[in-house]
Amino acid sequence: MSLVDIVVNELHAEIKSGRWKVGDRIPPESELVNLLGVSRVSVRAGVQSLVHAGLLATRQGDGTFVVATDVTDVALRRRLEKARQEHVLQVRYALDVAAARLAALNRTERDLRGMTADLEARVEAFATRDVEAFVAADVAFHLKVAVATHNPVLSDLYGSLVGALAEAMRRGSCLETEEAADGEVLHEELFRAIHDREVDKAVDTAFGLVDASIWEAETASEHGRQRQDS
Structure with a gap:
């Protein structure tokens, strides 16, 4: 085994552990x-x-950071980066509904506090029309719902989707559609259903x-095509 291989194995062990x-940097x-x-050459x-x-x-100028823990996760992330927006949202259908159901059954008070903070950040970003803050808060909220299932496989899968979901929201002009305000109500209803352990309502919401996300994505795509044709 070469010195470079030793370095790779040691660094990978720190990440996997x-x-x-x-x-982390x-x-x-x-x-x-x-x-x-x-040597420095081997480390580099x-x-x-x-x-x-x-x-x-x-x-550049900041250091080297851990961005994934497993090569399988990396492969999935790269696949998602190339995926069509509607395909990502269709996968989200299955995960979001399963997450809502299990979160309503298994959430803790700590889970609820985390969701509350993200919802508050989402509302503030919506009010100021801060797209990046809005996307970050929205994705963080849904990831917290997945974590609240206390199913590590589901939450890891959802975590792998985060980057693709954020990009889908940006491409979908998430603050410009008429349905954006309705989304505020639906997010609050989802939180309330999870809080009250109302499983059926959480799933329906x-x-x-x-459905609203898919409609917004399709609408934004259609508007984009119309602008190109005009």
Whole structure:
């Protein structure tokens, strides 16, 4: 086994163990040299190998960060990046409805507090028409619903969709459609159903939310085609 392979295995072990989580910045090159007892060249090559694999990402002037924990997750993310918007939303149908049902059954008070914070951020962003803040809060809320199922497989799957869902919202002009205000009501209704453990209502509301998202995406796509034709 080469020194580069050793570096790759050691760094990957830190990620898989959870000691380095998604979003964490890994130690600087000099620290890794001392930690692993290898040369800078070997460390640099090992880090670059994990960057190519999609587990790490280097941000100029800021360092290198963990962006995924598993190569399977990376493959799914890359597939989603190439997927058509409507296909992503159709997958969301299944996950959102399952998540709403299980969250209504299994949520904790801590889960509810997290959802409340995201809903408040979503309302504030909607009021100020801050698209990026709105997208971030919306996606975070739905991810919190998935986490509240306490089914790690479902929440991991939903987490893999986050980037694609955020991009779908941006492309769908999420704050410009007439139905955007209705979405505020539906999100509050979903939260209330989960809070009150009303399983059937949570499922029905989740159906309504995804239906609205698909309609908005189709409307935005049609408007885009009309602008191109005119």
